[in-house]
Amino acid sequence: MSSSKDARGACITGIGCYVPEKVLTNEDLEKMVDTSDEWIVTRTGIRERRIAAETEAASDLAYHAAREAMKKAGIKAKDLDQIIVATATSDMIFPSTACVLQDRLGAKNAAAYDLTAACSGFIYGLSMAHSMILTGKAEKILVIGAEVLSSMTDYTDRTTCVLFGDGAGAVVVEPCEAGKGILATYMRSDGSYTDLLYKPGGGSRMPLTAERIRQGKQYIHMKGDGLFKYAVKAMVSAARKTASDAGLTTEDVDYLIPHQANIRIIEGVRKRLKLTKDQVIVNIDRIGNTSSASIPIAWCEFERDHPERVSEGDIFMLVAFGGGLTWGAVLYKK
Numbered sequence: 001m002s003s004s005k006d007a008r009g010a011c012i013t014g015i016g017c018y019v020p021e022k023v024l025t026n027e028d029l030e031k032m033v034d035t036s037d038e039w040i041v042t043r044t045g046i047r048e049r050r051i052a053a054e055t056e057a058a059s060d061l062a063y064h065a066a067r068e069a070m071k072k073a074g075i076k077a078k079d080l081d082q083i084i085v086a087t088a089t090s091d092m093i094f095p096s097t098a099c100v101l102q103d104r105l106g107a108k109n110a111a112a113y114d115l116t117a118a119c120s121g122f123i124y125g126l127s128m129a130h131s132m133i134l135t136g137k138a139e140k141i142l143v144i145g146a147e148v149l150s151s152m153t154d155y156t157d158r159t160t161c162v163l164f165g166d167g168a169g170a171v172v173v174e175p176c177e178a179g180k181g182i183l184a185t186y187m188r189s190d191g192s193y194t195d196l197l198y199k200p201g202g203g204s205r206m207p208l209t210a211e212r213i214r215q216g217k218q219y220i221h222m223k224g225d226g227l228f229k230y231a232v233k234a235m236v237s238a239a240r241k242t243a244s245d246a247g248l249t250t251e252d253v254d255y256l257i258p259h260q261a262n263i264r265i266i267e268g269v270r271k272r273l274k275l276t277k278d279q280v281i282v283n284i285d286r287i288g289n290t291s292s293a294s295i296p297i298a299w300c301e302f303e304r305d306h307p308e309r310v311s312e313g314d315i316f317m318l319v320a321f322g323g324g325l326t327w328g329a330v331l332y333k334k
């Protein structure tokens with residue numbers, strides 16, 4: 001890379017993804033809670049989701065996605081100088097999942113750290129990598145969204161267990177010529193809505209005890225309708241702001257890759273941004289909501305399954321929303 005550090009861009013040079021083998025279908029869920037395939041499909045768009053094996057933690061899913069991304073980028077683990085893992089379901093509270101992954105990859109020269117921004121985690125991680133590359137603080141960064149949401153899902157609670165799945169997506173970010181790759185990033189949060197989506201137990205506020213486990217404090221708690229209202233508005237405004245920061249409008253966007261939380265949320269965003277269905281990358285029917293992993297998995301599958309639909313110069317808008325609340329977007333030029 002010969003361009004000077006003050007006039008360079010940040011490009012994704014490799015993308016990878018991994019989902020566990022086990023499939024949990026709506027029919028399976030019908031046997032577990034009082035629900036129906038019809039309710040789940042019409043209210044969420046989800047038909048099935050993947051569930052990690054008992055032996056698989058977030059770093060294991062991340063490992064497979066990372067290896068694929070690094071292979072496509074043509075780089076070795078020792079070349080990495082940063083590993084950022086966005087996750088809400090880390091292997092342990094500490095050390096970070098990124099450190100566990102660093103060891104498994106053999107990325108001896110990297111600084112490794114986790115980032116917690118729930119479903120917006122990949123967007124936050126990509127924004128961080130963008131800044132690190134532009135300021136010359138790093139040359140090769142692995143950004144990963146990896147989640148084992150099944151580890152904190154209550155499979156007796158029909159309002160949440162139908163939504164979530166497990167998986168990981170990874171990208172390698174490297175310097176490239178200015179004007180290509182990441183064109184703009186945007187991150188926002190509103191901590192006053194923490195109670196819309198959270199896991200109360202297991203942190204320093206509420207260490208887990210037998211009594212708290214009996215009360216289900218180790219599980220995801222969610223107020224779905226409150227989130228729904230906020231999600232569409234926040235994602236639309238993030239997309240518009242990010243496009244305008246890059247000197248563009250959302251009319252310039254070729255493809256939208258939204259966080260896969262609910263097909264009705266995705267449709268709401270699509271209509272407000274006046275995009276066609278073909279322009280929106282959707283895999284929620286097969287993968288469910290995998291939080292920080294959802295955008296890189298959807299992107300990775302799209303590039304793998306439809307290479308003929310992607311051309312140099314295409315503009316991708318990645319947009320996410322999640323617990324925190326957090327939201328944000330990244331505008332990317334191929």
Ligand SMILES: CC(C)(COP(=O)(O)OP(=O)(O)OC[C@H]1O[C@@H](n2cnc3c(N)ncnc32)[C@H](O)[C@@H]1OP(=O)(O)O)[C@@H](O)C(=O)NCCC(=O)NCCS
Binds near residue numbers: 044119225227228261
């Ligand atoms: C969760 C969500 C799918 C619920 O859809 P909804 O249309 O808002 O449904 P409601 O919450 O109004 O519930 C309607 C009814 O269905 C019931 N219901 C909830 N889950 C059900 C299920 N899995 N099967 C059958 N019925 C269910 C409710 O109990 C309620 O019954 P009631 O009217 O008798 O009380 C929707 O609110 C959503 O997707 N919200 C956003 C969630 C999200 O994105 N979370 C992650 C953020 S990243």
